[in-house]
Amino acid sequence: MLKASYTPYILHFKVPSGTSRGVLTQKETYFLKVWDEHNPDCFGIGECALFKGLGADDRPDYEAMLQTVCRGIDRIDEIDLSTWSSIRFGVETALLDLQHGGRRMIYPSEFTAGKQAIEINGLIWMGDKRTMASRIDEKLAAGFSCIKLKIGAIDFDDECELLAAIRRRYSREDIELRVDANGAFSPYDALEHLQRLSAYDLHSIEQPIRAGQWEAMARLCEETPLPIALDEELIGITDSTEKLALLETISPQYIVLKPSLIGGFSGAEEWIEFARNCRVGWWITSALESNVGLNAIAQWTATLPINMPQGLGTGALYTNNIPSPLEQIGDELRYNPDKTWIFSMDSWK
Numbered sequence: 133m134l135k136a137s138y139t140p141y142i143l144h145f146k147v148p149s150g151t152s153r154g155v156l157t158q159k160e161t162y163f164l165k166v167w168d169e170h171n172p173d174c175f176g177i178g179e180c181a182l183f184k185g186l187g188a189d190d191r192p193d194y195e196a197m198l199q200t201v202c203r204g205i206d207r208i209d210e211i212d213l214s215t216w217s218s219i220r221f222g223v224e225t226a227l228l229d230l231q232h233g234g235r236r237m238i239y240p241s242e243f244t245a246g247k248q249a250i251e252i253n254g255l256i257w258m259g260d261k262r263t264m265a266s267r268i269d270e271k272l273a274a275g276f277s278c279i280k281l282k283i284g285a286i287d288f289d290d291e292c293e294l295l296a297a298i299r300r301r302y303s304r305e306d307i308e309l310r311v312d313a314n315g316a317f318s319p320y321d322a323l324e325h326l327q328r329l330s331a332y333d334l335h336s337i338e339q340p341i342r343a344g345q346w347e348a349m350a351r352l353c354e355e356t357p358l359p360i361a362l363d364e365e366l367i368g369i370t371d372s373t374e375k376l377a378l379l380e381t382i383s384p385q386y387i388v389l390k391p392s393l394i395g396g397f398s399g400a401e402e403w404i405e406f407a408r409n410c411r412v413g414w415w416i417t418s419a420l421e422s423n424v425g426l427n428a429i430a431q432w433t434a435t436l437p438i439n440m441p442q443g444l445g446t447g448a449l450y451t452n453n454i455p456s457p458l459e460q461i462g463d464e465l466r467y468n469p470d471k472t473w474i475f476s477m478d479s480w481k
Contacts, residue, residue, distance in 0.1 A: 133168070134206040134208075135168075136166045137164075137165050137202055138165065138199075138202060140161075140195075141162065142158055142160055144451045144452055146448075146451050147257075149258075156420075159420050160182060161181050162182060163222075164179070164198070164201070164223065166223075166227060174230070176230030177226055177236065177424060178225030178229065179222050179225065179421055179424040180198060180221065180223075181218045181420070181425045183218065183419055186419075187218055188367055188393075189215060189216045189219065205223075213396075217392060217393055220395055220396040220399070225424075225425070236456070236457075239428075239431040241431065243431060244434075246466065248434060249461075249466045250434060250438070251441045252465050253279065253310060254271030254276035255443070258285040259286075260286060261290040261294065264281070265297065268281075268294065272302075272307070274462055275462040276463040277441070277463055278309075278440075278441035279307060279308070279309055281294070281309070281311050282311075282312050283311045283316065284316025284317070285316070292332070295329070296332060309333070310336050311329065311336075312337070312338040313337060313338065313339055315340070316340075317340045322341050322352055325340070326358055327357055330358045334358050336361045336385065337358060337360055337361065338388055339364050343365040346382055350381055350383065353382055353383050353384050354383070359413075360384050360385055360386070361385065362378075362384045363388040365378065365382070366388075366394050366403065370395055380410060384412055388414070389403055389416050391416075415440055415443065416442045416444065423454045426447050430467070445460060454473065455473065457472070459471075
């Protein structure tokens, strides 16, 4: 018989990280442990990566649902997790981990054997113009060929100047530029902003306007001078019919898949299937998980037919992340099988 328990964990950012929704200094998450009562020394661990203020499962009864899951883990298929994305993500990860021997081996592949790397983008958080310029220089010096900038929080002219400065030094062939507005623009001025941004040969812009405005987003995707990627738009949509309707209505150029926010791996795989049928591109991005969640996402990503940099460069954000075999070397994420996981949490509930 399977047993389960969980423990909360607070991740602390090394440097306050700015988004259009505010500055982040810490992130709450939960670790789920699953084992067979006859062999308790072998256990799987998953991360229920709650994202407060963004996840559709940010509710007052979140821990109550975790307790329900732990009590019913042996009949988990009978528990409806369709609206509990981050918990579903944690459950899927923990069970796959246990299935593969409790070694944090979620999706064994050439990646987990240390023979394959995943190319990632360099993420530039929002900040003042000088700070962002410095961070851009650091990423370029580290060898990144794809840079993603969070925009929408400082003066738009300053953000354009940062992009112009990069383009004065590097062409589109040298450096791929992506921007993420996190819904910062209004439907009334978004197209004007996109027209200005298109002067900098951008690869794409994520979520230019707030999610939930399907008609306005559809018009933008039809008229945009640069590719649009849906991000927050996907969060909270669990019904298969609605997923397909969103893609057919908006017709985006790309979608961004964050497993812990869109129904775990099973939910993300359904989005990929629909995107393929609708001829919509996609890539994978982590959502501020600890190394436990990032490891699972990276291992899953390595099994997919990817052909562009992925958004998995968040492992070094925290002062108290879980030591793991994941290594970021330049613009590559690697798994070092010679390194071990180190867990010090002993307050499982």
